[in-house]
Amino acid sequence: MATHTQSFWTKYIFSQDHKVIGAQYLIVGLIMAAVAGFFAYVFRYHLAYPDAEIPLWGTLDPRTYNMLVTTHGALMIFWVAMPILVAAIGNFLIPTMLGTDDMAFPFLNMLSFWVFFLSAVVVVTSLFVPGGGFDGGWTLYPPLSADAYLNTNPDFWKALFSGGSLVILALALEFASMLMGGINFMVTTINKRARGMSFSRMPILVWFMNFSVVTFMFSVGPVIAGALMLLLDRVAGTGFYDAYRGGDPILFQHLFWFFGHPEVYVLLFPTLGVMGEIIPTFARKPLFGYKFIIGASIVAIILSMVVWAHHQFVAGINPYMAVFFSVGTILISIPFAGIILSYVATIFGGNIRLELPMWWAVGFLATFLIGGLTGLYLGSNTFDIYAHDTSFVVAHFHYTLFPITFFGFFAAFYYWFPKYAGRMYNDFLGKLHFWGTFIFFQLFALPIFFLGLNGQPRRMADYTAFETLMQDWHIQFREIATISAILLILTQFIWLYNFIVSLWKGKRVSSDNPWQANTLEWQAPSPPPHGNFEVYPEVYRDPYTFGVVQVNGTKRDFIPQNEKLPS
Amino acid sequence: METTFAVHPMSNGNGHTAERRGIPSPVLAIMILLFTEVMFFGGLISAYIINRADAIDWPPTGQPRLPVERTLLNTAFLLISGISAYWSWRFFKRNHRSYLYALVLTLVLGACFVALQGVEWIRLIHYGLTTSSSLYGAFFYTIVGAHGVHVLFGLLFLLYVWWKIEQSPTRDQEGLLLAGVLFWYFVVGIWPILYYLVYLY
Numbered sequence: 094m095a096t097h098t099q100s101f102w103t104k105y106i107f108s109q110d111h112k113v114i115g116a117q118y119l120i121v122g123l124i125m126a127a128v129a130g131f132f133a134y135v136f137r138y139h140l141a142y143p144d145a146e147i148p149l150w151g152t153l154d155p156r157t158y159n160m161l162v163t164t165h166g167a168l169m170i171f172w173v174a175m176p177i178l179v180a181a182i183g184n185f186l187i188p189t190m191l192g193t194d195d196m197a198f199p200f201l202n203m204l205s206f207w208v209f210f211l212s213a214v215v216v217v218t219s220l221f222v223p224g225g226g227f228d229g230g231w232t233l234y235p236p237l238s239a240d241a242y243l244n245t246n247p248d249f250w251k252a253l254f255s256g257g258s259l260v261i262l263a264l265a266l267e268f269a270s271m272l273m274g275g276i277n278f279m280v281t282t283i284n285k286r287a288r289g290m291s292f293s294r295m296p297i298l299v300w301f302m303n304f305s306v307v308t309f310m311f312s313v314g315p316v317i318a319g320a321l322m323l324l325l326d327r328v329a330g331t332g333f334y335d336a337y338r339g340g341d342p343i344l345f346q347h348l349f350w351f352f353g354h355p356e357v358y359v360l361l362f363p364t365l366g367v368m369g370e371i372i373p374t375f376a377r378k379p380l381f382g383y384k385f386i387i388g389a390s391i392v393a394i395i396l397s398m399v400v401w402a403h404h405q406f407v408a409g410i411n412p413y414m415a416v417f418f419s420v421g422t423i424l425i426s427i428p429f430a431g432i433i434l435s436y437v438a439t440i441f442g443g444n445i446r447l448e449l450p451m452w453w454a455v456g457f458l459a460t461f462l463i464g465g466l467t468g469l470y471l472g473s474n475t476f477d478i479y480a481h482d483t484s485f486v487v488a489h490f491h492y493t494l495f496p497i498t499f500f501g502f503f504a505a506f507y508y509w510f511p512k513y514a515g516r517m518y519n520d521f522l523g524k525l526h527f528w529g530t531f532i533f534f535q536l537f538a539l540p541i542f543f544l545g546l547n548g549q550p551r552r553m554a555d556y557t558a559f560e561t562l563m564q565d566w567h568i569q570f571r572e573i574a575t576i577s578a579i580l581l582i583l584t585q586f587i588w589l590y591n592f593i594v595s596l597w598k599g600k601r602v603s604s605d606n607p608w609q610a611n612t613l614e615w616q617a618p619s620p621p622p623h624g625n626f627e628v629y630p631e632v633y634r635d636p637y638t639f640g641v642v643q644v645n646g647t648k649r650d651f652i653p654q655n656e657k658l659p660s
Numbered sequence: 661m662e663t664t665f666a667v668h669p670m671s672n673g674n675g676h677t678a679e680r681r682g683i684p685s686p687v688l689a690i691m692i693l694l695f696t697e698v699m700f701f702g703g704l705i706s707a708y709i710i711n712r713a714d715a716i717d718w719p720p721t722g723q724p725r726l727p728v729e730r731t732l733l734n735t736a737f738l739l740i741s742g743i744s745a746y747w748s749w750r751f752f753k754r755n756h757r758s759y760l761y762a763l764v765l766t767l768v769l770g771a772c773f774v775a776l777q778g779v780e781w782i783r784l785i786h787y788g789l790t791t792s793s794s795l796y797g798a799f800f801y802t803i804v805g806a807h808g809v810h811v812l813f814g815l816l817f818l819l820y821v822w823w824k825i826e827q828s829p830t831r832d833q834e835g836l837l838l839a840g841v842l843f844w845y846f847v848v849g850i851w852p853i854l855y856y857l858v859y860l861y
Contacts, residue, residue, distance in 0.1 A: 197685045246792060272696060276689045284685050310692065314699025318707065325802060330792030333707070333802075339715055339795045348703055 099623070107207075109199035110623050112513065114206050115184030121213055122176035128217075129168035130582050132161040136554075141568075141575035143555045158554035159228035160256075164220065166231030167260065170356070171267050172213055174498040178363040179309075180209070180274050182505055183302045185513060187278055189614035189621060190296045192287025192630040192655070197280040205273035212266035219259035227256040230552060232349060235334035235342045239326040252328040261324045268313055275306030287613065287655075289632035294654070296612045296636045297380060297387075301366030304390045305359050308397065312355035319348030343408055350401035358397050360494065362390065364501030365432060368454050371508050372436050374610045375451035376443030377650055379637040382435040389428035396425040406474045407481045415474040422472030429465065433458060444650070448608070449523045453504035456531050457496045464492030467542070482552070485545025491538045499530065503588070511607050515619040516599030522591040529584030536577035540570035611653045612636045630655035684835025690842045697810070701850055704806060705857060708799050720794045724787035727780050728859050734776045735855055738811075741769035742848035745818075749841045752825075753834060763822060766844065770815050777808055800858060807847070807854055814840075814847045 099108075108114060138145070139153045147153060153161075184202070188195055196202045220226040229237030238257050240247075252258060282303050286295070322333040323345060332338035334345050373380045380386070400421040402410055436458060445451070467489040470476050480486060503526075510518050545551075549562050556562040606615040613632070617625050638652045645659070652658065683691075712718055719725075748762035781801075789797045821840040825833045 198689065201689075272693070276692045279692055280685045280688045283688060284682070310696045311699060314696050314701075315703030315706075317700050318703030321806070322704075322707065322802065325791065325798070329798075331798035331802070332792065332795060333711070333798060339711065341711055341714060344707055344710060348707065351703075 107203060109195070109203045111184045111188050111196050111199070111202060112621065114202050115181045117206050118176040118184060118209065119181040121210060122173050122181060125168050125172040125213060126177075129165045129173060130585070132165040132168075134579060134582055136161045136165070137575045137578045139554065140556075141571045143557055153554070155554040156225070156228055159230075159552065160220075160226045162552060163228050163231050164226055167264075168216070169494070169498070170231070170360075171264060172216060174360045174494065175267070175271060176209060177502050178360055178498060179271065179302070179305055180205075182363055182367065182502075183274070183278050183305075185509065186614065187281055187299055187302055188285070189617055189625055190299055190612050191282065191285060191290060192613040192616075192626065192632065193281070193285040194624045194626070194629075196277045197285055198277050201273050202277050205270045205277065208266055208273070209270035212263045212270060215259055215266060216263035219256045219263065222254050222256055222259060224255050227260045229257065232353070233257070233261070233320075233323065233345075234349075235323065235326065235345050239323060239334045239342075239345075247328060247330050249328050255327070258324060258327050261320050261327075264320060265317065265324075268317055271306075271309060272313065275310055278302055278306050287630050287632050290613075290654075293384075294632055294635050297369035297383065298363075298366035300387055301362040301369065301390070304394060305362035305366075308355045308362070308394050309359045311394070311398065312352040312359075315348045316352035319345050322348075343405070343410075346405050346408055347401070350404045351398075353404065354401045355394075355397045357493070358393060360497050361429075364457065364497045364504075365390075367501050367505040367508070368436055368457060370610070370612065371450045371454045371504055372439050373637045373639060374508075374608050375446045375448055375454070376440045377446065377639045378439055378443040379635075379639055380435070381438040382431075383635070383637070386432050386435055389431045393425055393428040396421060396428070400425060400472075403472055403474070403477070406477045412474075419472060419474045423469060426465065426469055426472075433462070433465075449518075449520060449527065450504050450508035450608075452524070452527045453500055453507060456527065457500035457504060460496040460500060460531070460534065461493065464489060464494075464496065467492065480545065482550055483545040484541045484549045484551055487551050488538050488541035488545055491541070495534055495538070503527075503530070506592075508608070509614075510595070511602045511619065512605075512614060512617075513620050514596055514599065516595055516601055517607070518595040518599060519591050522587055526584060526587045526591065529587065530581065533577045533581035533584060537574050537581055540574045544570055544574075606653070609651050611638055611651055613654055616653055616655055631657075633657055684838070686836045686839035687842065690839040694842070694846050697846060701806070701854075704803055705853075708803060708857065711795055711799070715795065719796045722788075723794055723796050724784060724789050726800065726859050727783070730776070730780060731855065731859055734773055734780075735851060737769045737776070738773045738848050738851050741766045741773070742845060744769065745841045745844045745848075749834075749837055752831075752837050755831060759837075760822075763818065767815060767818055767822075770811055770818075770844075770847075774808060774811055774815070777804065803854055803858055807851060810847050814844050817843055 104110075105113060108117075135147055135150045135153065136158055138147045138150075139158060184196075227233075227238070240257075253262075282295070282299055322331065325331040326333055326335070326340075333340045334342045336342060369380060369386065400418055402414060402418040403422045406415050406418075436454075440455075467485070471480060471486065471489055507518060507523055510516075544567060547562075547567070549556065549567070556567075602619050605617070605619050608615070613630050614621070616630055618627065632654045633656070634652065634654055636654050638654075639650055641648060641650045642652065643649075644652065644656075744762045744765040748759045748766060751757075751759035751762060784797075784800075789800065791798050791801050818840045821833075821836050824836055
């Protein structure tokens with residue numbers, strides 16, 4: 094065991110322990126989720142009842158509405174989904190699943206969290222600077238974000254301490270943090286696996302985490318370049334995106350979406366990894382097509398680099414290029430459909446145990462399916478030209494990103510909580526939380542599809558001036574969506590209560606391996622101490638050996654990775 | 661099949677887990693970072709080429725000529741520093757104390773490069789080429805500045821490596837030195853491409 098002494102500061106604040114860093118990422122991510130969720134409540138309320146005073150907020154003018162929508166999007170993607178799915182889950186699981194004590198660079202890991210924390214502080218600060226927070230959409234498109242024609246000779250400090258510039262700075266810090274974390278994940282995976290843990294014996298989650306960071310690192314360079322140019326446009330008057338001075342505003346869209354589309358897969362891969370661990374364990378069956386899933390993911394990563402312009406079909410791109418990007422986008426559904434069908438095939442014919450994590454896994458597959466299928470519609474430029482910038486798009490990406498972020502996180506939470514807390518959660522409250530989230534999410538997002546198909550544009554504070562958008566059913570659907578969104582947010586308090594009470598007062602787990610899983614983290618004590626293992630494990634087989642066997646005269650249906658069988 | 665394991669001296673200090681032989685962790689980390697760096701400069705360069713292709717006149721009339729010859733001399737400094745960085749690593753590998761001379765030469769030449777670039781910038785600003793005077797100036801300062809920041813970071817990184825080696829002068833620091841040298845290769849290697857695109861093309 095690691096024996097060096099830890100004071101309070103080095104143990105909980107400036108910790109280099111991967112589990113504490115994971116928890117820190119999780120806490121900051123959840124606080125940001127609360128902020129972004131509150132914003133969602135405010136503008137959803139305004140959409141349903143445009144004239145009413147919003148409880149806990151007051152009145153809402155269109156500019157603030159735009160600011161709230163912008164901030165909601167940016168926070169949810171970069172300060173909730175990224176830290177929770179990639180950083181927190183990766184930090185908790187990669188070293189323990191690989192059977193090692195910590196990351197390859199613990200100090201870099203700590204630095205990565207504190208840079209992330211700084212980025213969170215900067216983005217919150219951006220809401221309170223003079224002139225207010227940034228209100229030009231989370232995609233930061235110029236000219237709304239560049240202020241180019243106003244800024245041939247900007248006041249540097251004043252321009253720097255404005256909402257838009259601070260958001261760009263915060264994004265840069267966040268990217269730097271995720272870059273450090275990603276390098277750490279990959280080096281740990283390559284250099285710190287346990288004895289006998291060959292690449293083909295790694296749990297699928299570790300593979301997916303690495304795919305996630307590879308995708309991130311491949312795509313993030315151009316957006317850093319684009320954001321740097323945008324920042325210079327704001328603070329140094331460069332005019333890269335100012336068409337009047339010879340610049341090109343569409344250029345930013347290309348640089349942004351070259352990152353922005355792969356980013357979706359950066360978030361999807363960790364969740365697919367979580368499902369790839371949960372489904373075999375609760376179906377008591379080996380993962381179907383382990384190598385196929387890895388191959389399909391690699392194909393998806395390569396394809397994801399050449400589909401970005403499907404976000405720009407109405408931005409004036411060449412129609413022939415639009416066909417190219419449409420075909421690429423529709424092709425990319427093949428590897429992902431293969432992965433999802435592999436999971437369904439894993440469940441098929443299994444000895445299913447419907448425990449809470451399995452509910453979340455099945456709920457994810459069902460919900461994400463709708464998001465994926467509507468993605469096919471939007472990927473085709475003939476349809477997208479009509480649906481672009483309508484609520485249909487909003488409903489589509491909520492149907493993908495909500496299950497990815499929250500179903501993925503909660504599945505992982507309920508599955509690994511007994512391991513990392515050493516206590517059990519309340520199962521009844523967990524089921525209540527699942528059904529509340531599942532039902533209210535569908536009721537919230539489904540109506541928005543129909544509103545969008547009927548021509549309701551997104552990013553608009555008030556529809557009352559448009560008669561065609563104010564028929565009775567429009568108003569009712571907006572109300573249903575808003576009430577469901579509020580109930581969805583309230584449901585999360587059940588989880589919060591369950592989390593806090595179980596953390597202190599939950600029943601202690603009787604076994605280190607309550608789900609009878611095979612991966613190495615279940616062989617560590619619960620909760621794993623600093624250094625994780627008492628004896629560092631040696632691996633003898635792949636992580637999905639399920640099925641009834643006779644071991645030393647007793648019948649069992651699983652064999653952990655590090656169990657040596659008598660030959 | 662049996663794989664050989666050893667506690668790699670580059671592991672994180674408590675020495676409990678087996679770290680695989682193969683590419684040392686710092687080298688691997690820098691290789692992954694450089695992958696992203698290439699994409700970053702790729703983004704800047706493609707933005708430059710696209711905007712330039714759209715421009716009516718390039719360089720725009722009334723903008724000063726870039727110092728092609730002085731910067732060529734500066735390029736030579738940087739290239740020599742790349743060679744001395746290579747020798748620094750080779751000497752260290754052979755357990756030669758003289759690695760330090762090569763490393764110091766690298767640092768001095770790198771610092772010269774930054775200083776001369778700074779002098780040229782001041783002259784250009786004096787002649788009326790600023791970030792907001794034209795897209796020409798904007799791209800010049802952004803691309804050359806981004807490279808300059810990387811040179812500075814590379815210098816700091818090599819200084820850190822030097823300090824680490826002085827703290828514990830063992831051959832186990834080879835991986836760390838190679839990481840620093842690799843990053844320096846990137847800084848040196850990308851400069852001729854940028855020089856061609858910005859000054860000559």
